[in-house]
Amino acid sequence: MQPILILGLPFEFILFGATLLGVALLHHRTLTVALTGLIAIAAYKFLFTGFDGHPGLEGAGLHFAHHWVELANLGLLLLGFAILSRTFEQSGLPDLAPDILPDGWLAGLALLALTFVLSAFLDNIAGALIGATIAAHVYQKRVHIGFLAAIVAASNAGGSGSVVGDTTTTMMWIAGKSPMDVLHAYVGAVPAFLVFAIPAALAQEKHQAALKHDVGGIKADWLRVAIVVAMLVTAVGANVLANIYAPDLLHAIPVIGLALWAAIVATAVLRTPDWKVLPEAFTGAVFLLALVLAASMMPVENLPAPSWQSALGLGFISAIFDNIPLTALALQQGGYDWGVLAYAVGFGGSMLWFGSSAGVAVANMFPEAKSAIAWLRAGWLIPLAYVVGFVVLIALLGWRPH
Template sequence: MAPLGIPIEFALFALTLLGVATLHHHALKVALGGALAVTLWRLTVSGFAGGAGLAGLAAHAAHEWVTLANLLGLLLGFAMLADHFDRSRLPQRLPHLLPDDWKGGFMLLVGVFVLSGFLDNIAAAMIGGTLASALFARRVHVGYLAAIVAASNAGGAGSVVGDTTTTMMWIAGASPLWVLEAYVGGAVALLFFGVIAARQQHDHQPIQKDDTPGVRVDAGRLAVVAFILAAAMGTNLWFNLNRPELLDRFPVIGAAVLLALLASAPWRAPAWSLLPGAFKGSVFLLALVWCASLMPVEKLPAASWPSALALGFVSSVFDNIPLTALAIRQDGYDWGFLAYAVGFGGSMMWFGSSAGVALASQFPEARSVLSWLRGGWHVAVGYVLGFAAMLVLLGWQPHPIDQRVAPPAAQGVPK
């Protein structure tokens, strides 16, 4: 059943996203209602890829539970990590290191961009948000929040350990050097949206000029932050190099973060009172990811630079993990372009990436779609400029992961 050729699942998902956009104070209820509606429709009418009825639902859940559990572990763990970082009081000792005008805000975005290449982009965004809250007296412009998310996503797009999507490409056989070229687009985008967002923030609330007097840094909490980050990075790298097949069977990275948090608790106890709020934000994202996983998308357009560009915009409202899985199955992409598109594209909406949802849990004012689009318009323009720069400087050069597949002819601008 598909009125006007549009499957009912897409219509239900579109209504869910519209409800999230217009009823942001009730976003969790809308997301859960949408997830329930799509699930019931697939259960009773259209069926699942793995079969019809409860058996099909169980097969689908068995396939998706690792992704959902990993996200839950990362969102909860990094919420606690951000609080540890804030309570270390290091942010109050940083103002003297940054310029006193708008360039201080821009340098902070550059730091988030660089940090995300080594860490998970959720962690980079939440650390960036914690720093911004301290440096700008907790008055952070929504456009600057959008820029923090964009910087974290752009910084992770060029690294096979910086984003779940690039890690998926690496596991499938893409060379890390293919993905690295996404930094060309990311750097150009950052120069554009970063300067504008930093000026927005400076006009809204200038950066703190001097260190907070009398503040002593809690080195123990900084050690806990480093320990949790090391657990996440080390687990990700070890399993990718040694047992990549287990990444699809068990949420090892999310579990590693939570175990590191629990192991360090006797030394520096986290603020457990933050968990209910972090859990609520996590459930919201998981509901949207579950909805996206139920969409009847079995095929993407032919691999080309226009389709890769479009996937970036789709990623702002559609989970980029199933999109990336479909692209890997289809093959024939220029993986640097795809990494930039699906990694950075979600920044255009606050709920378009896990980093955005995580940051919105710290700053509830970011949950208004209209405010995000109005204040963070520069992120969408920066995305297009970065993509254009990659076309001009690098050209569309597809690299089939499956070497038995002949690469399609390069389209658009030659290298």
């Protein structure tokens, strides 16, 4: 079966590009656009090219069998972390944030720094949702889109140097890379954070000032706080233990997502979760999974030769092309500086709201963020921060392929 080429490009790329353009422009119909694009790409491959060298239904089945674990894991995490963030909100702890955070624009900066740190130990989705939940309370639900973009960027930057902080770094860990091989991503992530975080905090304070101290009359539900901690510890613990003792299991079943949901079900007898958040979270999860599955069908058998220039480009590509298949290809190819790659594909997705799972999760909480134009207009410093961080990383440490 011969592929159709248009101006030298496989037709799958044309369909995928049209899908991304539709998502960017029709932000009130993002799910419809994503599903339409996925169906069109799948139909084209079924009729003309096959899937990974296998025709028809056989190829489609083999392709899905190869990717179902990562899709299931991502979907379970998005739904589970939606429950987690709602439980955290119901605990009353975010209402106490004005008493904890500093005054003025420093409140926003401290909140972004907290998101950065949390994402290094938890997961970029969880870090972003916790940061967005606190922001909703501190700023009385009037959160600037630029600040939402900064929350996502802080979570992605914070997770880029940790093997438990991002799906891509966890993939590197599963593939046998040492946690130390990605740790130096923070040499780029920290200066990038400083570039976007301070202006974003200033812009948010101008848009809506943080609540003052001494809000009064608020008592935290510490049992709900303990439940949130239990959920996080279970998910992170499952990730760490499976990587150490049973790495093959991570390729067979969605261990992390199942562990998170086991904690949700087990703690439901203590405090009933707010199941009403699931329909909206489900819509967002289906949207992201449709894009991830469509991206996995692209005929990208090879990446450019490993170099700092190609890694820089992969960061920009990650904003529109899911970073999970990109990372998988890079691991197959080898020869990368894994810390540089982790920074590039991890932080690069922050440039657009649908460029990372953290961005999709935050946009589910704040639907006004589902506009690529508004995101770019308000968060234009994030692409600049990406380049600055990358330059600092290469200038200080150079390109050190493993």
